[in-house]
Amino acid sequence: xxxxxxxxxxxxxxxYVDESSATVWVEASRPCAAEVRCAGGARGxxxxxxxxxxxxxxxxxxxxxxxxxEAYEVLLDGTPVxxxxxxxxxxxxxxxxxxxxxxxxxxxxxxxxPPVGKRDRVGPDALDTLAAGLAADxxxxxxxxxxxxxxxxxxDETSAAIRDRIAARxxxxxxxxxxxxxxxxxTWLYRESxxxxxxxxxxxxxxxxxxxxxxxxxxxxxxxxxxxxxxRATSWWRERLLSGLxxxxxxxxxxxxxxxxxxxxxxxxxxxRTPDGTDVLRxxxxxxxxxxxxxxxxxxxxxxxxxxxxxxxxxxxxxDEGGRSMLDPGEARWLRxxxxxxxxxxxxxxxGTSLPWLLxxxxxxxxxxxAALCRGERGERWARYGERLRRLADLEHWAAFPESFRxxxxxxxxxxxxxxxxxxxxxxSGDVHHAYIAEPEWPATGPDARVLxxxxxxxxxxxxxxxxxxxxxxxxxxxxxxxxxxxxxxxGAHPGIDWRRTGGPxxxxxxxxxxxxxxxxxxxxxxxxxxxxxxxRLTTVAxxxxxxx
Numbered sequence: 001x002x003x004x005x006x007x008x009x010x011x012x013x014x015x016y017v018d019e020s021s022a023t024v025w026v027e028a029s030r031p032c033a034a035e036v037r038c039a040g041g042a043r044g045x046x047x048x049x050x051x052x053x054x055x056x057x058x059x060x061x062x063x064x065x066x067x068x069x070e071a072y073e074v075l076l077d078g079t080p081v082x083x084x085x086x087x088x089x090x091x092x093x094x095x096x097x098x099x100x101x102x103x104x105x106x107x108x109x110x111x112x113x114p115p116v117g118k119r120d121r122v123g124p125d126a127l128d129t130l131a132a133g134l135a136a137d138x139x140x141x142x143x144x145x146x147x148x149x150x151x152x153x154x155x156d157e158t159s160a161a162i163r164d165r166i167a168a169r170x171x172x173x174x175x176x177x178x179x180x181x182x183x184x185x186x187t188w189l190y191r192e193s194x195x196x197x198x199x200x201x202x203x204x205x206x207x208x209x210x211x212x213x214x215x216x217x218x219x220x221x222x223x224x225x226x227x228x229x230x231x232r233a234t235s236w237w238r239e240r241l242l243s244g245l246x247x248x249x250x251x252x253x254x255x256x257x258x259x260x261x262x263x264x265x266x267x268x269x270x271x272x273r274t275p276d277g278t279d280v281l282r283x284x285x286x287x288x289x290x291x292x293x294x295x296x297x298x299x300x301x302x303x304x305x306x307x308x309x310x311x312x313x314x315x316x317x318x319x320d321e322g323g324r325s326m327l328d329p330g331e332a333r334w335l336r337x338x339x340x341x342x343x344x345x346x347x348x349x350x351x352g353t354s355l356p357w358l359l360x361x362x363x364x365x366x367x368x369x370x371a372a373l374c375r376g377e378r379g380e381r382w383a384r385y386g387e388r389l390r391r392l393a394d395l396e397h398w399a400a401f402p403e404s405f406r407x408x409x410x411x412x413x414x415x416x417x418x419x420x421x422x423x424x425x426x427x428x429s430g431d432v433h434h435a436y437i438a439e440p441e442w443p444a445t446g447p448d449a450r451v452l453x454x455x456x457x458x459x460x461x462x463x464x465x466x467x468x469x470x471x472x473x474x475x476x477x478x479x480x481x482x483x484x485x486x487x488x489x490x491x492g493a494h495p496g497i498d499w500r501r502t503g504g505p506x507x508x509x510x511x512x513x514x515x516x517x518x519x520x521x522x523x524x525x526x527x528x529x530x531x532x533x534x535x536x537r538l539t540t541v542a543x544x545x546x547x548x549x
Contacts, residue, residue, distance in 0.1 A: 006032045008081040010191055011200075012074050014094060015058070015255030016301075017145075017207040019066040022094045023262070024059045024074065025255050032077045036061050038070040038094060050276045051250055052183045060259035061094065069095040082204070089197075090138045092204040098144065099304025100517065105130070106147035107511045108213065108354060108430025109458035111154060112193040115161075124536030125460035126509045129528040131202035132535050143513065144303060146206055147310070149430040149457075150213025150354035152252065153189040155180040155244060157215065162188055176236045179218075186247035209301055210252040211310045213354035213431060217244040223396045224374065225319040226387055238289075245285040245315075248297075256299045256310070292316055293328040300338050305345065306516050307422075309338045310352040317401075321375055326404035339411055344420035347519045349449075355397045356429035357408055358438040358453035358499045360474030365483030367399035372490030397431075399495075406496045413442060416449030423519035423547045424450045428512075430457035434471050435512065435525055436504030437544065440497045450547050453499070454523065456512040463507050475501050506541055514546075521546040 010027035024036045028048050034057035035045045044061035064070065071091035074082035083091060113125040134142050156179045158166070163178040165188060172178050180186055194200055214221040218240065222228060231237040254268065262268055267284050271277030288295040297312040311327070318325040327335065342349045359367070370393075372378070373386025390396060398405045416425045425447070438453040440446075473479045503525070510527045525542040 004030065006030050006076040006079065006081075008074065008076060009054075010194055011204070012036075012082055012092070013194070013203045013255060014092070014205060014207050015209075016258050017094060017096060018258070019097050019099075020062070020064050021259050022061040022064060022096075022207075023255060023257075023259060024061060024072070025251075026057050026059070026074060026076075028055045028057065028076050031055050034059050035075040035078070036072050037075065038064065038072045040065065040068065040070045042070065042094075047272070049272045050278070051246065051271070051281055052187075052278050054187060054250075056250055058254050058262065060262065062259070064094060064096050066096055067098055069093050087201075089135050089201040090205075092201065095142075095144075097303055102145075102303045102306045102516045103141065103143045104145055104147060104303075104306070104308070104350065104428075104514045104516070105143035105511050106149055106352070106428050106430075106454075106514075107456045107459040108149035109151040109215075109433060110148075110193070110460045111157070112159060112189075113196050113199070113460060114159075122460060122462045123509050124528040124530060125196075125199075126511045126526070126528040126538065127202060127459055128196065128198040129509075129536045129538050130511060130526075131198035133538060134206075135198070135201060143206055145301075145308075146203075146208040147308065147350075147352055147428060148208060148210045149352055149428060150211055151215040151430070151458075151461075152210060152212070153186070153193055154215045155186065155189065155240070156218045158189070159192065162192060175234065176240060180240065180243075181236060182239055183243040183246055186243055190247070190251050209256055209299075209308065209310060209352070211256075211297070211312065211352060211354055212248050212252065212314060214314060216248060217241060217314070220391060220394055220396060221314050222317050222319060223391060223394075224387060225321060227391060228319060241289055242282055242285040245288055246281050249281060249284070253297060256301075288315065293330050296331065296334065298331060298334065302346070305347040306350065307338070307342045307346040307348070308350045308352060309335065311335065311354075313353050313355050313398075324371065324401050324403075326398055326401040326408075332407065336411060339415040342415060342422055343418075346422050347424075348516050348521060349415060349422045349425045350428055350514070351412075351425070352428045353398075354429060355431050356453060356455045357398045357405070357427045358440060359397055359399055359432070360471055360479065360501075362474040362479035362483040363397075363471075364399040364495070365486045366393070367395040367397055368402055368492045368495070369486035369490035370395045371400045371402060372492040377491050378489070402492060402495070406493075409440065409495070409497050412440075412451055413447045416447030416451055418448065421448045424452065424521050426452045426454050426514065426521075426546075429453065429455045431455075432471070433458050433461060433463050433467050433507075434504065435506040435510055436475075437502045437523070438499050439502050440499040442497055450521075452502075452546060454512055454514070456510060456525070458509060459511065460509050468507050471505055475505060503542055503544055510541075511538070520548060
């Protein structure tokens with residue numbers, strides 16, 4: 001009999017880490033027992049579960065010492081599979097939380113980097129560049145967590161290599177053509193993105209929190225009720241959506257949960273109870289499609305006295321034109337509990353929303369104008385025009401949900417006001433392919449906390465000249481004047497606050513890092529730049545101090 005060896009297909013990804021425990025995600029080549037062993041003696045094991053012929057495990061690791069840094073290895077059925085033989089990278093480590101100083105690095109919108117030796121037409125990948133810098137200097141300051149704020153994969157903008165595989169599997173003639181069609185093809189995207197050697201090592205040694213945005217499913221996902229009706233009328237949409245949600249749950253969502261949450265999660269338990277969890281997970285995805293309010297993708301993480309609230313701003317939407325909302329009522333109540341629960345317990349409240357709350361004024365006013373037209377403020381003909389414009393120009397951020405925009409402003413002000421309020425409330429976003437800092441201004445007395453919109457995008461994507469010019473104009477005085485004309489025509493209500501850009505705009509492949517020490521907060525904007533004939537490097541393009549101790 002020929003012995004069948006078990007190999008590591010993808011991972012490991014170090015996901016959740018707190019003072020004494022962690023989780024590590026892996027994909028194996030066959031059913032097996034996955035084990036994580038740390039140099040200091042802490043360990044954990046988990047059996048794989050099966051989805052669509054793939055075998056995954058998320059391994060809870062207990063018994064870690066607070067404030068420790070321990071190298072670890074991964075074993076499958078007792079055979080070491082990580083670190084890889086002859087790896088050029090330092091050992092992967094689990095570093096338990098260090099609550100005195102918390103460093104949060106974030107960004108969004110990452111195309112997979114091309115294979116080694118291929119020209120990168122959009123410039124160096126910021127995650128690759130971060131990984132290379134940390135690998136070259138293992139003692140350098142590193143993030144305590146990576147917040148990946150959406151578009152971790154692009155189901156609708158596939159690489160040439162993925163399109164070649166799709167062509168060989170089913171051809172490109174029928175829709176969705178070169179886009180991803182089902183779960184198997186989604187696994188190709190994750191492998192393409194996460195087998196990049198630098199990114200693979202980085203994700204094995206720096207904890208990560210993730211949330212989807214539109215391209216994880218399709219561009220402009222859930223823009224409007226009529227958009228959704230049009231998509232549901234196609235022959236391929238249902239399989240795409242269910243497969244995308246299933247792949248997201250496996251590859252991204254599970255790792256957002258703590259070991260205790262995993263132990264209590266009924267879906268995770270149901271998937272593990274059966275030899276093949278595909279049908280169980282597919283039924284869950286179908287329920288999420290039929291009744292989005294029955295599922296919660298948002299979650300909360302606390303890092304000492306820093307609270308991170310990650311919001312689902314895609315699947316949780318209410319799309320009926322008479323009551324459009326970025327968050328359904330249950331999701332809005334959940335957000336309120338998490339935000340107000342930061343009082344007296346947190347020095348900083350970070351709200352991760354893949355879509356920026358505060359946009360360039362022209363863009364904000366255009367989105368609010370389009371929303372007013374679609375509501376019928378100017379009649380049926382203008383409503384049809386507003387819908388076409390909304391889809392064509394991607395007018396579907398918070399500003400396109402005016403009541404939600406104002407509700408978030410009110411909640412942020414309440415959370416940041418009074419005794420026990422955090423020193424800062426920062427909204428962390430991506431999506432718009434440039435980076436900036438914006439600061440809201442309330443008409444009367446504002447909150448005690450400093451409130452900031454911190455937007456950073458892309459990690460690795462194209463930033464064409466049209467985007468650069470358009471967003472620069474959107475932030476300009478003439479752009480703001482044009483936006484006011486849109487607002488008057490739409491007869492919409494005033495947003496209730498004003499805001500100003502206090503940093504940027506910055507363009508390129510980039511990341512932001514927040515350093516939070518007590519009630520002090522500082523920010524670094526890091527751009528990936530080519531360095532002659534050598535490897536790319538991250539350079540600091542701005543380093544503002546946000547709050548004092």
